[in-house]
Amino acid sequence: MEPDRVIYPLLKHVLMGPAMRVAFLPRVSGLAHVPRIGPVILAANHLAFLDSFVLPLMVPRRVHFLGKHEYFTGTGVKGRTVAALFRGLGMIAVDRSGGRSAVAALDTSAAVLERGGVFAIHPEGTRSPDGRLYRGRTGVARLAMRTGAPVVPVAIEGTDRLQPVGRAVPKPGRIGLRIGAPMAFAGRDDGVPRGKAARQVTDEIMEAIQRLSGQEYVDDYAPRPSGPSGR
Template identity: 80%
Template sequence: MDPERLIYPLMKYVLVGPAMRLAFLPTVSGLRHIPRTGPVILAANHLAFVDSFVLPLMVPRRVHFLGKHEYFTGAGARGRAIATLFRSVGAIAVDRSGGRAALDALDTSARVLEGGGAFAIHPEGTRSPDGRLYRGRTGVARLAMRTGAPVVPVAIEGTDRVQPRGRAVPKPGRIALRIGTPMDFTGRDAGTPRGRAAREVTDEIMEAIRGLSGQEYVDDYAPRPENGS
């Protein structure tokens, strides 16, 4: 058996999960909207680095998400420990450099869904610099239309307070997750140029997230940090 599959329940139910619940006292609503089996895309806003751990550890399924290749290639015992931590909570390494990076990420995500898994994505593509919700990138729509997986919108709240930009370790504080109803985009690109369909679908997903989060919406892409994180 894959050793990371053995580590996963330890992380979620014994170590990281309980510690996160104790530190953040999370409230989670709408869990019933996440299918217990079968492919599903969890599309969430992105306020802090810790979001990528909060979502997989707070929902009742093993959730995969993409992580920077650098998180898996660190040297020494510390590097190996970080890589094991990321893999154990569902992260999949992806190289974001080079011309094929976006296609490779899409292919990797599609394989998770085609295998019946749950996949989490932040359509904004990077953390919000100011707490507002920014325009979504179309990868989430292309993934949904390619695989037929339903999209479940998710609003994360409070993680920007427990882990402001520049803070490596989150501090205790309250966070919340609000989970919306599944959205089905099967066939949305039939008879419509794929690029236009992807844009329309992405905008609908972002509007659903905005409705859950109450964030002010910015019809522009969020600026990426200079360090690429």
């Protein structure tokens, strides 16, 4: 048996899952909207690094998501522990330094969905610097149109209060997770320029997230944080 298939249930059901419920008292609504089988894209807002743990641990299916290659290259006990933790949670390493990084990320994400898996993505591309919802990048739409997988909008609430920018360890408090109805976009680029279709689909997804979260919307891309910890 692969090591991550052992680590995943241990983290979710024995260690981190129960600990998260005690520390963050999560209020989760709309879980019935997540299909029990088959490919699905979870498209969520992004408020804090903590979000990377909220989705994999609160959604009943195994969730995969992309992460920095650097998370898997640490040395020593700490480096190996961090790599095992993220791998167990479903993170897939992607090297974003090359010119073909966007294509590689799309191919990797599509492979998860083609196997019938669940893939999570933050369309904003980085965490919000001020709690508002920023314009989505079109990767989520291109992935949905390429694979035909439904998109389930998700609103994460409260993680920015518990882990503001610069805070490594979140403080205890209440968080929320609101999950909306699946959205289908297969064939939306038929007879339409792919770039135009991708923009329209992305905007529809962001509107669905905004309705769930109640965040103020900013029709501009969120600035990427500087430094090695930015995501």
